[in-house]
Amino acid sequence: MSIYHRIICFFLFSFLGYLLECVVLSYENKRLVINRGFGHGPFCIIYGFGAMGAMILLKPLSDNLLLLYLASAMMATIMELITARMMIKLFGSFWWDYSRKKLNYKGIICMESTIAWGFLGIFYFYFLDGFVNQMAGVVPEQLERFVALSLLTFYMADFIYTMRLQLKSSCDEDDATLIGRLKVY
Template sequence: MSIYQRIICFFLFSFLGYLLECVVLSYENKKLVINRGFGHGPFCIIYGFGAMGAMFLLKPLSDNLVFLYFASAAMATLMELVTARMMIKLFGSFWWDYSRKAFNYQGIICLESTVAWGFLGIFYFRFLNGFVEQLAGIVPEQLVRTVALSLLGFYIADFVYTMRLQLKSACEEDDTTLVGRLKVY
């Protein structure tokens, strides 16, 4: 696969993660949730990074379901923890809240999600990765570069715009303590 096809795969995984988040949260909240990404586009890039990381780091474990399960659960949970910490540091907030779930840590990670991440890792290697690679392969060869760079350009523009809005919002808060600023989306 070319780098451009990998970029398309990254955004396909990010889009599928966005859909997963919207479906799960709509079910849990019993109301329609339609925006779970950081930006305004339909992407949760943590899923793109997770998929790419799994492809490179967990591939050697893909034939052993037990090791793959635990490695996937650990990797995704660590990604959630690191991402939340970065978001709290930058914005005083993070975009999910597990505080009402059993066995959670500061509402950032929880046992229920960790268990689910393990199964998602198995699903990724048994089905999803091949499916996404096939989807990326549908893009005509002469358009792969254009599609990949367009997705990347869109996301960068959206990210910069959203980052500016979030930083401005964080700076305008009256209370400068983390607890006072903490907003969960």
């Protein structure tokens, strides 16, 4: 499997994560939510990193459902915590809010999501990984490099643009507003 195929898979997982976030939040908020990524494109790259991390770290546990569930729940929750901490440090906010959910930590992580992450890990190994690899396989081998580099270029341009907007927005606010701000798209 080429690096280009892996990059396409990464973005497919990121896109599916974006769709999952939009569906879950639309249901929870009882209104359509269509922007769940950091940038302007339809990607939540934490799902791409989660899928790649699961492939590398959790593959040895894929035959043991209980261990796979627990490790998936723990890995995704830690990723969510680290991501939120980075976003708070950079922007003074993070892009979700679990403060109304039971058993949450500072609105950043909660038991409900941790439980869901465990099931998502099982779903990943028993269905999603094969499906995404098949979807990426639809791209002709001679076009893999072009598609992968185009996705990377688009995402990097979008990321840099959004990062500049977010940092400017953070700098324009006074400290009291910044501390209290929570951005949920």
